[in-house]
Amino acid sequence: MKTALIVGSGIAGIAASIRMALKGYRVEVFEANAYPGGKLSEIEIQGYRFDAGPSLFTLPDQVEELFRLAGKDPKEHFEYQKLDVACHYFWEDGSTIKAWADPNRFAEEVETQLGEPAVNIRQALKRSAFIYDHLAPLFMHRSLHQLGTWIGPQALKSYLKMGKLGIFSTMNKANEALFAQPKLVQLFNRYATYNGSDPFQTPATLNIIPHLEFNIGAFFPKKGMHDITLSLYRLALSLGVNYHFNAPVEEILVENGKAIGLRVKGERVTGDVVINNMDMVNAYKTILKNQKQPKKLLEQPKSSSALIFYWGIKKVFPELDLHNILFSDDYKTEFEHIFKKGSIYQDPTVYINITSVYKEDDAPAGCMNWFTMINVPNNQGQDWDQLIEEARKNIIAKVNRILKTDLEPLIEVEEILEPRSIESKTSSAQGALYGNSSNNRFAAFLRHANYSSDIKNLYFCGGSVHPGGGIPLSLLSAKIMTEFVEK
Template sequence: MKKALIIGSGIAGIAASIRLALKGYHVEVFESNAYPGGKLSEIEIQGYRFDAGPSLFTLPEQVEELFRLAGHKPEDHFEYLKLEVACHYFWEDGKRIQAWADINRFADEVETKLGEPASHIREALKRSAFIYDHLAPLFMHRSLHRLGTWTNPQALKSYLKMGKLGIFSTMNKANERQFSHPKLVQLFNRYATYNGSNPYETPATLNIIPHLEFNIGAFFPKKGMHDITLSLYRLAKSLEVSYHFNSPVEEILVENGKAVGILAKGQEIRGDVVVNNMDMVNAYKTILRKQKQPKFLLDQPKSSSALIFYWGIKAKFPELELHNILFSDDYRTEFEHIFKKGSIYHDPTVYINITSVYKEDDAPAGCMNWFTMINVPNNQGQNWDELIAAARKTIIEKVNRILKTDLEPLIEVEEILDPRTIESKTSSAQGALYGNSSNNKFAAFLRHANFSSDIKNLYFCGGSVHPGGGIPLSLLSAKIMAEMI
C-alpha cells in the first residue's frame, strides 16, 4: 500500500487525509500542536466555550461531501442549521440593520432604515451570483496552474464576461456604483475582510462573497464551529488515518528532485507522497529551507491579521445575534492604518461572535461568550502590548456607546489572541490569517499552486495556497490537491 505523509492537521490537512485514505493510501498526519484543527479549534475558560478561529460557516456541502465520499450520511455525524439573520449591523448614530437571510426581507429593511431602494439589494445579489457562476468553477474548483483549467468550455465562456466580473475595478468602486447610501457601501465593503483584504484596493471580483452568505446561506454547526474539525477528524480516524500530535516536522526529505519523506523528532519517515498543510511561507523558510525558494511568491504582501478578546460576559444582550458588527465611522482610514501604517485605528470596526445565542451551554446561565475581534495588521514587529491595551480600551468604549452599557464590570473571564500568538500557534507567516493578501487584480495568480513544480510528489493544501483562506476554500484546496494525485 502506498503511503501519504501530511504535514499539519488544519481543516485542509484533515480533509486531505480523508480524500487520500479513500484513494487507497495509508495516511499519516504530523501535527506540531497537541490537537487537530489549526485555527479551527476551541478554548474553554471557567464554564465558557469559544470557537477559537473562523466563526462564519458557508458552503456546508464541502463538509458533507467528505462524509458522502466515505459512504456515510452527513447528518448522522454533523448537524447544522441555517441562520435567520446573517449579521446584525450597528453604527454610532444609532442606525441598526439586521441582514435577514430572506433577501426580500433584508432589502425591505435596508429601504426602511436607510432609504436605499430595495431593488438595489436584489440587483447586487444577482450580480454576486453572476460572478460566482462564472468564476467559482474556474477559481475555486480547479487548479489555476494547469493548462486544462484555461482551455475548458467553462473558462472560455467566462473570458467573454471579464468586464462584468469585477476584475478591472475595486470592491469599493463597484459598491459605490451599486448603492447610494454610504452605510450600505460600507456594509458590502466589509466582505473584503473575509480574506483579509482592503476593499479600497482588492478587485470587485470579491463581491462574489455576498452570494455565499445570502443567496446560498450562512449556517451554524449545532455543536459549534469546532465540530467541523472534530467530526472530520473522527471520520479520518475511522478510515485508519494515523495522527501524530506534538510532532513538528523538521524537514521534507528530497532526493533526486523527488519528495521521499519527512524528518520528525530526528526520525526519517518515508512516503510515496508528501502533502504540506503548513503555511506556505513558513514551510519554505523551515522544512523546505534547503530547496529552491519561490522568492516572488514569498515576498508578496501578507493579508491582515486579527486581535481577538475572548470575553465571558455575565449578562445577556437580547439585541445581539450570532454575528454582530459595530462599524467604524471612517472605514477608509481604518484600512489605511491596517495596510499602510501597520497600526490600529482609534475607531476600529468591532466584530462580536456569540455562539451561546444558539448553543446555550457555551456560557453559564444568564451569560454570553463574546468572541470580540478587530482586524489588525500582520506582525511586523510592532509594540503589540501597547497596541492591545489601547485597542481594548477603545473597543470597550465603543461597545458602551452603541449598546448603552458599562461593559468592563461584566467581563468575567478574558483570553487574548494577537498576531504574535496566531503565528506561534498556527505557523502562519507574520500571523496573517489568509496568507498573501488579495489587494491587487492578480492576487489569485499570486498564490502557490497545489503542487510543487520543482519537486515531484510534493503537494500543498490550506489557506495559504490556491484557492485561498477560509473554511470552504481550504476544503477545496484539499480537493484540488487530491484530484492531482
C-alpha cells in the same frame, strides 16, 4: 499499499487525510500541536466555550461531501442549521440593520431602516451570483496552474463576460456605483475582510462573497464551529488515518528532486507522497529551507491579521445575535491604518460572535461568550503590547457607546489571541490569517499551486495556497490537491 505523509492537521490537512485514505493510501499526519484543527479549534475557560478561530460557516456541502465519499450519511455525524439572520449591524448614529438571510426580506429591511432602495440590494446580490456562476468553477474548483483550466468552455464563457466580473475595478468603487447610502457601501465593502483584504484596493471580483451568505446561506453547526474539525477528525480516524500530535516536522526530505519523506524528532519517516498543510511561507523558511525558494510568492504582501478578545460576559444582551458588527465611522482610514501604516485605528470596526445565542451551554446561565475581534495588520515587529492595550480601551468604549452599557465590570473571563500568538500556534507567516493578501487584480494568480513544480511527489493544501483562505476554500484546496496526486 502506498503511504501519504501530511504535514499539519488544519482543516485542509484533515480533509486531505480523508481523501487520501479513500484513495487507498496509508495516511500518517504529523501535527506540532496537541490537537487537530489548526485555527479551527476551541477554548474553554471557567464555564465558557469559545470557537477559537473561523466563526462563519458557509458552503456546508463541502463538509458533507467528505462523509458521502466515505459512504456515510452526513446528518448522522454532523448537524447544522441555517441562520435566519446572517448578521446584525450597528452604527454610531443609532442605525441598525438585521441582515436577514432571505434576500427579499433583507432588501426590505434596508429600505425601511436606511432608505436604500430595495432594488439596489437585489441588484447587488444578483451581481454577486453572476460573478460566482462565472468564476467559482474556475477559481474555486479547479487549479489555475493547469492549461486545461484556461481553454475549456467554462473559461471561454467567463472571458466573454470579463468586463462584468469586476476585475478592472475595486470593490469600493463597484459598491459606490451601486448604492446611494454610504452605510450600504460600507456593509458590502466588509466582505473584503473575509479574506483579509482592503476593499479600497482589492478587485471587485470579491463581490462574489455575499452570494455565499445570502443566496446560498450562512449556517451554524449545532455543536459549534469546532465540531467541523472534530466530526471530520473522527471520520479520518474511522478510515484508518494515523495522527501524530506534538510531532513538529523538522524537514521535508528530498532526494534527486523527489520528496521521499519527513524528519520528525530526528527520525526519518518515508512515504510515497508528501502533502504540506503548513503555511506555505513558513514551510519554505523552515522545513523546505534547503530547497529552491519561490521568491516572488514569498515576497507577496500578506493579508491582515486579527486581535481577538475572548470575553465571558455576565449579562445577556437580547439585541445581539450570533454575528454582530459595530462599524467604524471612517472605514477608509481604518483600512489605511491596517495596510499602509501597520497600526490600529482608534475607532476600529468591532465584530462580536456569540455562539451562546444558539448553543446555550457555551456560557453559564444569564451570561454570553463574546468572541470580540478587530482586523489588525500582520506582525511587522510593532509594539503589540501597547497596541493591544489601546485597542482594548477603544473596543470597550465603542461597545459602551453603541449598546449603552458599561462593559468592563461585566467581563468575567478574558483570553487574547493576536498576530504573534496566531503565528506561534498556527505557523501562519506574520500572523496573517489568509496567507498572501488579495489587494491587487493578480492576487489569485500569486498563490502557490497545489503541487510543487520543482519537487516530485510534493503537494500543498490549506488557506495559504490555491484557491485561498477560509473553511470552504481550504476544503477545496484538499480536493484539488488530491486530483493532482491521482494524475
